[in-house]
Amino acid sequence: MAAKHWSKMQERGNRLGMQILLFSYRILGRKGLWIILFPVVFYLFLTGKTARRASYAFLTQVRKVNGNDKVVTWRDSFRHFRCFADSAFDKIDAWLARIPQSNISYTNEALFIELDEHAQGAIFIGSHLGNLEVCRALSQHRSSKVINVLVFTHHAVEFNKLLKSINPDVAINLIQVTDLGPDMAIMLKDKVEQGEIVVIVGDRTSTTTAGRVIEADFLEKPAPFSQGPFILAALLDCPVFHLFCLKDKTADGKVFYRVIFEKYADKLVLPRKTRQQTLHKIVSDYAQRLSYYAAAYPYQWFNFYDFWQNDEHVSRDQNKEN
Template sequence: MGVKHWSKMQERGNYLGIQILLFSYKLVGRKGLWVILFPVVCYLFISGKVARDASKQFLQQVDNYNNTDDTVTVKRQLQHFCSFADSALDKIDAWLGRISQNDIQYTNQSLFNALYQQRQGAIFIGSHLGNLEVCRALSQHRNGPAINVLVFTHHAVEFNTMLKKINPDVAVNLIQVTDMGPDLAILLKEKVEQGEIVVIVGDRTSTTTASRSVAVPFLGRDAAFSQGPFILAALLDCPVYFLFCLKDKQRNKYQVIFEHYSNSLKMPRAARQNRLTQVITDYAQRLSYYAALYPDQWFNFYDFWQHDQLVERDHSKEK
């Protein structure tokens, strides 16, 4: 039996678990909830061999990339798991309005302001590094463009459904994606033409087809990245930005980073593959840079460097 694709791994949590999390948070607050949550994180750490091994592999790769001789101890791995759990509480804080603009430090905020003033639609390519939820929640408090987030798992939808219950004023524009087909491209093209923002992550490979990925250097070692988000960006023919939201835990502040990449990824058919590979390489390079600075905020708990052609996928989703 081969290695499972990330989309086939059972999500360790369910709708009831999310409800309990949010109820407990409202009842005892963040500090009180951590007293309850820490034993749960320890259990998941002990019982989750795949995620634990992936954490160790990633942290070791970061050390190699940074040319450091640090040892990946059990303590470092557990801190990595705790950081992931803490990010869920950050999401709740953001949607409840407990994270204010004073808690945010923007890099290149003028880029976003320009989009807003010009009513220019765009695509933001993010990742599972840091917490994009903070960006999306803060946007609800500004009279800015609508933000549409593409999600690939039922877990994300369930979590946002619960957030909607505790804060009915939240305008959640989620688009669940199972396939990067023409219908999706048409829908998003209309939204971009109306001046809206589309957010998609670029660090997860296709749920159905291995051939839709390309291997490029990430933290000094080739890893598979999906072509889908970047093909979609080319089809939308609009400005493309890389987006990161990272937490400075010492100051309890969030750094929101906008990086303008291109006014359009539209490319000639003859040069498409080479251009795609270059764009994905550039994205992976920026992701490497920030992942090396904030390794405990990397939330892909599977073998990120696995051979994408060999992993098991859910072919029942193919059309």
């Protein structure tokens, strides 16, 4: 049986469940809700064969890269699942403005300030490492820039709508896309020219078409990366940044968030004669930065499928989890 594409994995959750989560969180707080949520997360761990297998494989590869020969156990994988569940609370905290500025560390913040001061648009290429939702909300404390977030699943749209209902003043536009076609590119270019930000993830392959990928080394193994986000970045003709938001701890155990801006280029140019070579270099550079942070923060890797699978061998017409 062909492997399943990430976009066709059954989304385990619905809007009602999200609303119950939010209501319970407001009543019980983080620690109180975890008492109730723990058995739910454990059930999802036990029954999520595909996600559990992917977690084992990813953590094993990270340890290999980091020179750690310790065998990954079910406890390590369950910790991975718990971190994913806990990230939902981080999102809610951010949108409720419960994260104080003292708990936020900005790397290269001057780059973002410069964009703001010059009313310049840009594209931020993020990932499913860490918590981009936290980064989106936190940025509103520092800037009035409109942020346009491209999302690729219905579940992501619903969860973000729920978050926005918590704080409707946050200037976030959610744009659900299935394909990055010409019409979408024209609309986004208009937004960038008005000084707005476009956020897209670079670590998910096309939801509709197989093979539109560039293979690049990720944690010392070739993995498929979609060409779409990087071609879009070139079409928008604007500054390009890599963006990460990672949860960390100080030496004394205090939790804080690292919001990392890394400027990649003033604009991306894909010359006709060397288009594929140039595109491969751009994607490889992104994969290298993603590898660097994934190796440092492995439990914040929230791609629970075989990330190294051959994209052309992946089925896009299945609807239930194996």
